Amino acid sequence: MTTIKPEILERVNAWLTPTFDDASQTQIKDLMATNPKELEESFYKDLEFGTGGMRGVMGLGTNRINKYTLGKNTQGLSNYLKASFPGEDLKVAIAYDCRHNSQTFGKLVADVFSANGIKVFLFEELRPTPELSFALKDLNCHCGIVLTASHNPPEYNGYKVYWQDGGQLVPPQDAGVIADINKLNYSEIKFEANDSLIQYIGKDVDDVFINASIENGSFDTPKEAKENLNIVFTSLHGTSITAIPETLKLAGYTNVNIVEEQREPNGDFPTVVSPNPEEPEALKMAMELAEKVDGDIVIGTDPDCDRLGVVVRNLENELVILNGNQTMILMTNFLLKQWKNSGKINNNQFVGSTIVSTPMMSVLANAYDVECKIGLTGFKWIAKMIKDFPTMDFIGGGEESFGFMVGDFVRDKDAVTSTLLACEIAAQAKAEGKTMYQSLIDLYVEHGFFKERLISLTKKGIEGAQEIKQMMVDARANPLKEINGEKVVLIEDYQLAISKNLQTNEETAIDIPKSNVLIYYTEEGSKIALRPSGTEPKIKFYISVNTDLDNSADFEKAEQLLDDRIEAILKDMKL
16 A cells, blocks of 8 residues: 655645535545545645646646635735735636636636625636637726636646736736735635626627727738638637637638537547647648648637647648748738838837747848847747837737737737738738748748747656756756757856857846746757746757758758758757
């Protein structure tokens, strides 16, 4: 029989007190008797906020998503709101996605806020995450919550917190909220709802949000071009079905083929291994439909509708999936071009990107005399840029993990408006006798051919977390001096906030918040970043290489050269 560690037993015993309901206590006792390993995983730590809020496996315990961990978060947040806005009539908005228990958790969170005297606007049914970001600003709320685990497996759920500006929590609010949560005992959670403070919202907000998406994502595409674009769309059993088809229809796109087998919201995601548009398998059914109907573009979104995957036809008319960097480049260039053609660029604009995304974003922005601000991974940092530079115009921004934001009316990655933008780009390209793929190659000829690849290593559980931690410790203790025969000339350590030039040994401070990321730059222009995920049990390696491309006829040859270089880097790093 496995012995339960004393520190785990102490945590468990705290949950076997009258603060916790009888059903929870019974389940915990059953775990103690039958599955001590699962008990340890459930209680060995407190579930933490990461780059995307709090996300974890559903179940009982301090390291799980449940009534008590969500209740404690909400009570702590309520206390922080009252201290931050004394004397104000506090208001919050709450949305939830298709995951198991999301609706129940949404009402639970609403109950706790209302028990604390806070007015709640609760969506009556599942809605996209970007709509929550929009709604809380539209309704003048102090903060917002989305119950979602994004693209994680079915056993996960999560809790994203948004602030007054519509962006996710960032410093100093994040530390303040976490401190107030950590001060609490579970016995202090107010679960008794004041239903008079809970107002359900729905179509009234949908209509305003969809109209705003069309206003921000449409760019004078001729009616005939819109009708001539053959679109295939899949919601991957998620929330986007509530907004994207209607947005495309009202924007004038009449030829939209929906993958019916994936239309129905379902937290089991029965037709995919993972509901993540970054995974090629997730888009398989949509691509099969596109072959049947001769689709020009395929778009798939994740469960909470903040990420999108885009599939286009290549030079041989074959369907190919664009990676997040490629989609971001196409969208950013299109927006920059619109702003330039409208005469709106006047040295007071910027686009946003992240430290692990393609360096081509900066190259592109420079070509249009626009600043490219670079932040940490996670869209909350791009939203913070907008808040930190209120006198500048934000054009758009993205990150490599299939997220993009058009303008500042939503302050998080937004697959609704980005889907419309992708269709605008595709429709205008088709009207000119091109594909989006050809447009991408044209950009490589003009600005240089940048190619990226992401390698993720999954390490689950306590041992996995330790292994990931040790990998980063080892990387810092023994930094690489050479990668694939290329000398490392610069190392950026975002945890130490130091950039070191290995040629001069000069060190300079990195002026963005600290994060557990290490980036190598080589003499040949390659970039290799190491980063543990903040929301999944993974360590990620981001590889970027580049070369000149003289003309589009040389594209395949140049692409093979870059693919070979990436493979050689992976082999050299034993990945």
